[in-house]
Amino acid sequence: MFPYDSVLAAAVAAAPQSISDVVALLDRIESTCADTDGLMWFNWLYLQVTDAIQARVNAGGFADPAWLAVLDVQFAGFYFAAVRSALAANTAPGCWQAVFNVRNQAAIARIQFALAGMNAHINHDLPQAIVATCRATGIAPQHGTAQYTDYTAVNATLDAIINTAKQELNVRLAGDALPAVTHLEGLLAAWSISSAREIAWNNAEVLWHIKDVPPVSAAFLNSLDAATAVTSRTLLVPVP
16 A cells, blocks of 8 residues: 555565564654655554653662563553554454555544554453463463552553644644644544553453454454444544
8 A cells, every 4th residue: 555565565674572672663653654644643652652651660669660561562562463453364353454554544643543542452452461370470361469459550641642633633634734623623632541451451351361362352352343443433534
């Protein structure tokens, strides 16, 4: 869809091993994408979020920073996998494919791409990343644990980043102004990263308990993708 897609595909070919690797890869994607590429604006927002988490991990601002660092890398891996799948054969999960299918549509606002990407990444990818992290560390996902406390400790920072983005990215994809009144205001007001992350943790607990029953876990993930895809498509309705 864009002439540099082969560059993006090469960039995400290898899995990151650290938060620094994640930041470097997000930087590379940002420097590659044009402003008229909807992927640019999700990536821009995700880079800010990752920078904030990395700074807090490095400052020792968590009870279990090692666990949160593993989660950050696992989580990013799902985004990079979606980029690989979408660019290779349009076979990304439906919630992600909804973003890639329209990433060149100028009538859609930058904030719509940013939030649709966040919707896919948090509601679909994050529960799986939590389970993968818990498998790797031998710690079950449970409310009330040090890991859950660390997980929720970043919500206020993330909410602040999202609220700023809602203001800065409230223009069309190419940067021109939006109409004074559109359907977009209601969508922006309704979307909360803290609420989405709490739902993601709850879904991770469900996945953890059914992880050893592959048909059930696969059906759960298929349903999760389908529901998340509906929201992605709703967030990406073009602004008249």
